[in-house]
Amino acid sequence: MSDGRRLGWIGTGNMGGPMAARLCAAGHPVTICGSGRRDLSAYAEETGARLAHSPKEVAEQADILFTMIPNGEILLDIISGENGLDSADLNGKILVDMSTVDPASSEEAARRMAAHGGHLLRAPVTGSTHFAKNGTLGIMVSGEQDVFETCLPYLKVLGNRQTYLGDGEQARYMKIIINMMLAQALQSFSEGLVLGEKLGLPWETMIDLIGDSAAAAPIMQYKADTMKRRDFTPTSTCYNMHKDMKMAMALAQQVNASLPAASLTMQLYNTLMAMGLRDKDNTAILLANERLNALDQSEG
The missing domain is CATH 1.10.1040.10 (N-(1-d-carboxylethyl)-l-norvaline Dehydrogenase; domain 2)
Incomplete structure (x- = not known):
């Protein structure tokens, strides 16, 4: 059930879609938007998620944001592009990126979040769509340890194994x-x-x-x-x-x-x-x- 924190999810493709759905099914309030132009209204109706139309709108409605996107370029655009996350107040907010992105982009994403008072948690996964649907992904995590502890209850909804590796790019x-x-x-x-x-x-x-x-x-x-x-x-x-x-x-x-x-x-x-x-x-x-x-x- 919800602990009062509002969640956001950006990237509802083959992996992100079932992962965000699990958070919804667990009773957490989730605001979603896609990383592309796909119409997500049917997905929102099916899962009970609230539909947003930009990363900025997700950031305005969420305390912890998750991304599951194709590459580091898209991650940086989500943060700093048009109507990006940094168009909203990010002070104290957490971005949990569960994608497989290059460490250089990840380091830059962390810098951009920190510049606005936010935090980046790196949390790439092992397992494919079947594991995403069943919540049996393995999750490797690095970043600030207290931020990891804050996010751990949600990561446990998404996977059955969470391993903390350090405060930098170790998970990548x-x-x-x-x-x-x-x-x-x-x-x-x-x-x-x-x-x-x-x-x-x-x-x-x-x-x-x-x-x-x-x-x-x-x-x-x-x-x-x-x-x-x-x-x-x-x-x-x-x-x-x-x-x-x-x-x-x-x-x-x-x-x-x-x-x-x-x-x-x-x-x-x-x-x-x-x-x-x-x-x-x-x-x-x-x-x-x-x-x-x-x-x-x-x-x-």
Whole structure:
């Protein structure tokens, strides 16, 4: 039930939509607006959220604001763009950004919020739309610890695991590392499937056996059914994975870290983008591997 604090939510897409809905269902007053131009009137009616038409309007009606948006550029525009958050009084207000954005944009967002007396809590998540709907996301958090404690009751509605990592950009770093490893797991999965294809192994049996082996990352088990059907309907897109890999490689360059396997995976996601598959599921890296091996690249 509500504790008297008013909540705001900006970005009600595939992930943000079910997350904001959970806060509404838990009895919290939530004011929403989109990060784009999509009509959210039906969503507001369905969830019981109050509909606003700009970040400024959300900030005027909320004490704690959440964002779930595609990238750091949009985050900064939400804060300082036309009718942005900083057009309202932000003194004492908290912005909880749950997106996967680059650390430089995150640092700038924190500076902008602080300049107006507000606070930024970094809270990126692990898990896809299924976990968002069920409230079983993992949430990595960094920022001021007292701000984290204030927001923890709401984060517990959104996920079943919350880990505080420090007072700066640590949550961003950890999220990027995890996504980098996820991309490499999908690349490894694809290479195994391609070799099996060339050896004439049965497609569905191969996927079952990989998923039942010590070599299986959880993502391979989670994606088994869609991979059997060669269904690349996105839960998280190639565009998003490509973006995350670029952030990982930029961080590696900053600290002079050598990441040979990640560098190769980056090339494969570059190939996917060149193939025009940016809006397919990130498992479509299989198609780039099949192209390299002159195999059928059809979808289910």
